[in-house]
Amino acid sequence: MKNTFRNLICLLALIMAFSCSNSSDDSPTSGPTELPDAIRASFEHAISPSDPFVLLLTNTTSYYLPYTGMWDYGNGTTAIADGTSVKEVRYDAAGRYTISLTVSSDGITNTMSKDIIVDENGICPNAVCGDLNTSSLKDAATTFSVGTITRSPYVNAGGKHTEILVSEFNNLTSEYEMKMNVMYPSEGNYDFSAGDAIVDFAQANGMNVHGHALIWHNATPSWVENFSGTDAEFETMVEDYITTTLEHYKGKVRSWDVVNEAFEDGSGHPLRNSVFRQKMGDDYIKKCFQFARNADPDVLLFYNDYNMASSPTKREAMFNLVDSLGDLVDGVGAQMHISYNGPSAANIQAVADGTVSRNLKLHFAELDIRANPEEDTSVSSLSTDRANAQKEKYKEVVQIYNAIPLDNKFALTVWGVRDNESWLLDFWGVPDWPLMFDEDYNKKPAYAGFLEGLQ
Ligand code: G3I
Numbered sequence: 001m002k003n004t005f006r007n008l009i010c011l012l013a014l015i016m017a018f019s020c021s022n023s024s025d026d027s028p029t030s031g032p033t034e035l036p037d038a039i040r041a042s043f044e045h046a047i048s049p050s051d052p053f054v055l056l057l058t059n060t061t062s063y064y065l066p067y068t069g070m071w072d073y074g075n076g077t078t079a080i081a082d083g084t085s086v087k088e089v090r091y092d093a094a095g096r097y098t099i100s101l102t103v104s105s106d107g108i109t110n111t112m113s114k115d116i117i118v119d120e121n122g123i124c125p126n127a128v129c130g131d132l133n134t135s136s137l138k139d140a141a142t143t144f145s146v147g148t149i150t151r152s153p154y155v156n157a158g159g160k161h162t163e164i165l166v167s168e169f170n171n172l173t174s175e176y177e178m179k180m181n182v183m184y185p186s187e188g189n190y191d192f193s194a195g196d197a198i199v200d201f202a203q204a205n206g207m208n209v210h211g212h213a214l215i216w217h218n219a220t221p222s223w224v225e226n227f228s229g230t231d232a233e234f235e236t237m238v239e240d241y242i243t244t245t246l247e248h249y250k251g252k253v254r255s256w257d258v259v260n261e262a263f264e265d266g267s268g269h270p271l272r273n274s275v276f277r278q279k280m281g282d283d284y285i286k287k288c289f290q291f292a293r294n295a296d297p298d299v300l301l302f303y304n305d306y307n308m309a310s311s312p313t314k315r316e317a318m319f320n321l322v323d324s325l326g327d328l329v330d331g332v333g334a335q336m337h338i339s340y341n342g343p344s345a346a347n348i349q350a351v352a353d354g355t356v357s358r359n360l361k362l363h364f365a366e367l368d369i370r371a372n373p374e375e376d377t378s379v380s381s382l383s384t385d386r387a388n389a390q391k392e393k394y395k396e397v398v399q400i401y402n403a404i405p406l407d408n409k410f411a412l413t414v415w416g417v418r419d420n421e422s423w424l425l426d427f428w429g430v431p432d433w434p435l436m437f438d439e440d441y442n443k444k445p446a447y448a449g450f451l452e453g454l455q
Contacts, residue, residue: 039063041103041112042380048088052122057087059101060380067105074099074116091118115384125442137436137447138170140454143406145208147171147413149366152194155201160441162201164417171411172202173210173365175423179219184241187223192248199252210363210411211249211256213304214242215288217274218261225275234279239291246295255300255410257333257365258292259285262321263305269317285321289328300410304333304365308351310343319354331361331410336397337424339373340390348397352404361410364401368415368422368434369393369446375430382419382433382444391449394436398453417441 042061048054059069073089074097091097100113117124137146148169154161165172176182177194185191202209213219215238227234246256262285263269271277276284285303292301303322308315322329332355336348355362371382371390382390401412416422420439424432436447 038108039065039067039103039105039110040378041069041101041110043099043101043112043114044381045099045114045116047123047125051090053090053092053118055089055091055099055116055123057089057099057101059087061101061103063103063105065105067103069101069103072100072102073097091116091123094119113384114381125440135451137168137450140451141402141412144401144409145171145411147173147208147210147411148417149173149175149413149415150198150201150417151175152177152197155197161417164437164441165201165207166205169207171208171210171413172198173212173413174198175415176219178211179213179216180224180241181219181221183245184224185221187237190244190248192245195249199249203252208254208411209249209252210365210413211245211253211299212365213257213260214245214292215258215276215285216260217272217276220275227275227279231279234275235287238276238280238284238288242288242291243295246292246299250296250299253299255302255331255363256292257302257304258289258329260304260333261306262303263314263317265307265311265314267313269314286325286328289325293328300330300361301328302331302333302361302363302365303329304335304363306335306337306366308332308334309336309338309347312347312350315351315354319358322358322360329360331355331363332358333363333365335366335415336364337366337368337415338393338397339370340386340393341373345396345400348400352400352408356404356408360408362401362404362408363410364397364412366413366415367397368424369397370424370428370432370434372430372432375428377430379431387433387445390433391445391452394446394449395453398450402454419444 039061042059044058044060046056048056057071061067061069071087075095095118097116097118098113099116100111102109102111146169148165150161150165150172151174155165174195177198182194183190183192199209224237227237229237262271262274264272271282276288280287289301292299303318303325305314305318308318318332322332334351352362369390371386372379398412414436416435418437418439418441419433419435422432422434424434433444436444436450438444
């Protein structure tokens with residue numbers, strides 16, 4: 001009985017999909033691909049390219065049954081154009097508006113809401129208004145460098161990406177092209193061309209470069225992984241590689257991550273059994289720092305790792321390592337791949353305190369803040385509430401960094417410019433918005449959080 005009724009509903013839905021007429025409440029025009037549990041309201045909003053006071057609202061709700069949709073544009077505002085798919089709504093008065101779309105079908109009702117802010121200039125992109133549009137991160141951070149990452153194709157292409165690099169940042173890290181697998185692709189054959197493009201761009205725009213990373217188990221060329229010579233020849237090869245690379249970038253690169261992510265995450269955090277450890281011994285890290293110091297005594301040398309805040313035991317292992325390096329190490333790079341809801345401020349503060357107590361420089365080296373650590377695959381956009389929670393986390397991280405003594409300050413680097421370029425999207429495979437700019441290069445509340453963290 002139940003299946004006959006269900007098949008009847010599906011047949012009706014298909015007939016409806018091809019016969020629905022337009023009305024002030026929203027109805028679908030095309031059929032479903034799969035049967036979701038319950039209707040979920042969904043809409044996109046964008047500022048009209050022709051009028052900063054006009055918002056374009058598009059109902060993106062998808063459901064296999066007919067449904068009714070009702071808009072509330074906030075504070076009694078009415079639509080100036082009531083199209084079937086796109087609503088145009090004018091917001092003349094400054095203020096905060098909550099826009100809602102409520103959809104109902106089969107007795108189920110669901111609402112999606114988003115807040116917008118309007119000021120004297122119009123609707124603020126991502127609720128980021130006023131002077132924030134005229135500010136810049138690098139100018140606001142007067143006691144440390146503000147960094148981000150780039151790639152040689154990006155700097156060669158120019159455009160909005162490089163515009164943002166130059167206007168907002170004064171420290172650059174190569175996302176992946178100044179690592180061994182790119183710079184030393186085969187024995188005796190160095191390729192610095194991609195790194196050079198980034199360094200030349202930085203020099204041309206008065207920016208510092210942070211070299212990342214000389215030795216990393218995840219960016220080791222296969223010919224090194226399968227090195228055929230003796231251990232002594234291997235060590236000589238590593239010394240030659242570090243010396244050649246630092247001499248090539250002498251005076252152009254201010255600092256280097258000599259070794260990245262040397263510890264296992266498991267209990268006791270033993271050293272990873274990388275080919276460097278196998279061939280050079282447990283003290284391979286110290287040897288690499290010594291090679292670097294010998295090659296360029298003026299460049300700042302960092303040890304870089306992740307989970308420094310979220311794992312107190314890994315943090316302890318890292319600090320024991322830098323203690324063992326003595327004056328061969330100048331700073332600690334805490335990557336800071338975190339989430340809006342953790343690690344706690346106390347744990348982040350512990351990274352700062354441990355570094356300051358050792359008179360070392362601190363680099364928050366790869367900051368990004370997941371807005372969807374719950375890995376909710378049904379979310380299609382960054383909600384206002386979550387954007388504000390992320391903003392508060394950016395503010396918290398910057399406040400902690402900005403409060404350390406001047407001598408320990410170095411740089412705070414964000415691991416990407418636009419949300420859609422973040423490595424996190426491929427790595428976790430779920431929707432997320434971890435950075436300070438959206439895909440249209442609009443500043444997000446996260447950007448405001450960074451600036452508020454400096455106040
Ligand atoms: O650009 C090429 C593309 O032309 C080619 O078609 C494609 C397929 O081979 O590769 C692309 O390059 C990839 C690059 O990311 C850009 O997507 C490289 O193979 C890939 O290795 C590189 O991954 C980088 C990864 O480190 C390994 O170097 C990520 O961008 C980068 O975000 C990630 O960064 C690491 C930090 O160095 C250390 N801490 C964790 C962080 C995230 O994993």
